[in-house]
Amino acid sequence: MNALLRQTQIYLGGVSGRRPRVPIDALRLEEEARRRLRPDAYACIAAGAGDERTLVANRVAFDRWRIVPRMLRDVERRNTTIELFGRRLDSPFLLAPIGVLELAHPQADAAVARAARSTRMPMIFSNQSSRPMEELAGMLDDVSHWFQLYWSKSDELVESLVARAEACRCEAIVVTLDTTVLGWRPRDLERAYLPFLRGKGIAQYTSDPVFRRIISEPAPGPPPEQQPKPRLQALATLISLTRAYPGGFVETLRSGRGRAAVQRFIDLYSRPSLRWDDLPFLRERTDLPIVLKGVLHPDDALRAVDAGVDGIVVSNHGGRQVDGSIATLEALPGVVEAVDGRIPVLLDSGVRGGADAFKALALGARAVLLGRPYVYGLAIAGSLGVREVIQNIRADFELTMALAGCRSVDEIGPEALVPGGPLPASS
Numbered sequence: 001m002n003a004l005l006r007q008t009q010i011y012l013g014g015v016s017g018r019r020p021r022v023p024i025d026a027l028r029l030e031e032e033a034r035r036r037l038r039p040d041a042y043a044c045i046a047a048g049a050g051d052e053r054t055l056v057a058n059r060v061a062f063d064r065w066r067i068v069p070r071m072l073r074d075v076e077r078r079n080t081t082i083e084l085f086g087r088r089l090d091s092p093f094l095l096a097p098i099g100v101l102e103l104a105h106p107q108a109d110a111a112v113a114r115a116a117r118s119t120r121m122p123m124i125f126s127n128q129s130s131r132p133m134e135e136l137a138g139m140l141d142d143v144s145h146w147f148q149l150y151w152s153k154s155d156e157l158v159e160s161l162v163a164r165a166e167a168c169r170c171e172a173i174v175v176t177l178d179t180t181v182l183g184w185r186p187r188d189l190e191r192a193y194l195p196f197l198r199g200k201g202i203a204q205y206t207s208d209p210v211f212r213r214i215i216s217e218p219a220p221g222p223p224p225e226q227q228p229k230p231r232l233q234a235l236a237t238l239i240s241l242t243r244a245y246p247g248g249f250v251e252t253l254r255s256g257r258g259r260a261a262v263q264r265f266i267d268l269y270s271r272p273s274l275r276w277d278d279l280p281f282l283r284e285r286t287d288l289p290i291v292l293k294g295v296l297h298p299d300d301a302l303r304a305v306d307a308g309v310d311g312i313v314v315s316n317h318g319g320r321q322v323d324g325s326i327a328t329l330e331a332l333p334g335v336v337e338a339v340d341g342r343i344p345v346l347l348d349s350g351v352r353g354g355a356d357a358f359k360a361l362a363l364g365a366r367a368v369l370l371g372r373p374y375v376y377g378l379a380i381a382g383s384l385g386v387r388e389v390i391q392n393i394r395a396d397f398e399l400t401m402a403l404a405g406c407r408s409v410d411e412i413g414p415e416a417l418v419p420g421g422p423l424p425a426s427s
């Protein structure tokens, strides 16, 4: 749907007394989602590391640049498509990999996949998703989808996940580099809430043949019958764990497999010892494009190119890992310069509207990832909510591009921006 159609659809709805169900403004979108979500779920999605200065910095960095629109350039026909790894995509947006979406909606990733399919929006499956990649890929059909990998301590598990992604016709493997350990997130710590411990967001593991074999092997520690009897609250947690693990409920509970799955997931999920030397292991095992997510330093970007990877996502994980980290838009020009056009550079963290995407593209990004806003749409109205958020941000981008005097994404360059002065206090 092009931008004018989207605008017209909304305004015509108003004539018959209908207002959009999902807020269009990014702050109101978050506020509405906050009202609907359980407090611990909202905190977990919104949380940043430490004092959440990086969350703020990501937004402020966009405000530091101003667009200088150009006039009389015939923007009646507009082309928002881009090319990425041999595929033409309708717009320069992809859905960021976001784990534990069952916190936002019971249909979780399945609702997102439905929205991605109906809008033809590329989706990156999270390693921590609430649904197995096979189910999601089946729903997406020919709509572009990628798989995001957390590099496990088990090589065999890494191989298995990558092979499954290939079998699911994923078009790239995104290796997230910035979460080899979990950041210090006060909002989650104060609630003592970690969804994985409750069996949420581990569907890629419990559906994996290698992981299932690993948990069937005797685990270190006392056997289930010698473990302390759970108290009432812990029992509720165990029940939710067993739901995450396929098989009979009582049988899974009795055998302790749900708990074992979570314990083994915690042991294995990431490899803090990961080094640049490990990348050839992955390169040798897949012909799919490899994209490194979380690069912020130009020297790391250079190493990525030298390592033969195919793309980079400039990301600070939405401010969830290092409090006080450089904002992604600040990091982008240095990374783009280092890469010098050899591989595509994408950006995420803080993209909330069409103008943000325009600025990122003007500074050299090929595309941007949309993160929390689609989760908020999911929380408000399920699949329909995700669809609305996607349609709105794309329309906003297309109109910004046209009004800035660009007919196509190729025409968006650094000359469209100037550094801005301090912003006036908002009224």
Ligand SMILES: Cc1cc2nc3c(=O)[nH]c(=O)nc-3n(C[C@H](O)[C@H](O)[C@H](O)COP(=O)(O)O)c2cc1C
Pocket: 044, 045, 046, 096, 097, 098, 099, 100, 126, 127, 128, 129, 148, 176, 293, 315, 316, 317, 318, 319, 348, 349, 350, 351, 370, 371, 372, 373
């Ligand atoms: C609740 C939540 C879960 C996330 N899970 C993952 C994940 O499983 N894998 C990953 O690479 N990034 C994950 N991310 C980071 C996103 O991919 C993306 O980098 C981030 O959301 C961008 O910031 P923004 O949402 O503020 O735009 C997660 C982010 C949030 C908010």
